[in-house]
Amino acid sequence: MLHVMLDLYGCNPELLADEIFLWQVLDEYPDLIGMQKVSPIELRYIVTSNPLDAGYSGFVIIATSHVSLHVWPAYKMVNMDIFSCEHFDQESVVRFATMKFQSEDVEVHVVERATRSPRLATRRIESISMPPGVYLSPDPSRKR
Template sequence: MTKEGKHIIIDAFECDSTHLNDIKFLEEMCKKAALDADMEILYSYFHQFEPHGVTGVIVLSTSHLSIHTWPEEKYVSLDFYTCGTLELTAQVEYLIKELSSKRALVYSISRGVSYPQLIQSEELGG
């Protein structure tokens, strides 16, 4: 396996707050995103905060997918990191759609490279 990879960082705003406090929904959503990319899930752990909010991580054989929610702010942060050359566009679009995000900032960072780079970003939604 190559050390090079892609790290996608998502800031999703104006999300459906009921989804952001639903631990089962969030875990299944994250697992589906990973499995649909043919990634191997090694471990999954999600925690429900009181009075609200969820944090979770899925450890993948190629790295990880993590999520942190703030239902009271209708905000979610996600990190999706994978080694190799896998394209994650479909998974990013799926996650944003499932969260009912009206606006999301998506950052793409190459990992494992030994040269300076520009971090690419795009805004989705509107």
């Protein structure tokens, strides 16, 4: 199990405020790491008592775990987690995030998890149950 945590600084704040762009980033990550998306993307705009802390948080569940992000346009900062029971190319996820968010600086934290787990890796999911009315594509008409 591999957990890559990215802290990206000096990102393009216009991209961090673009809901469709952030949705696309979450949509592209599972394919990038060779994983299977099993949920619709969840992306929410969060407002707090400090206006500088406003920003999007989102995730997508993959068959082997999840990809999540939290963005703060005012701070030009993104935090991402890419976690999977399957190994994936760490360097490609760092390059992709740095390029997509136009980051000037990135901290990378890698944790090998469950090193004593007896669980065998699952290659492909055979079926996914989705609730009625749930879709795996964005609704550009949706307003926050």
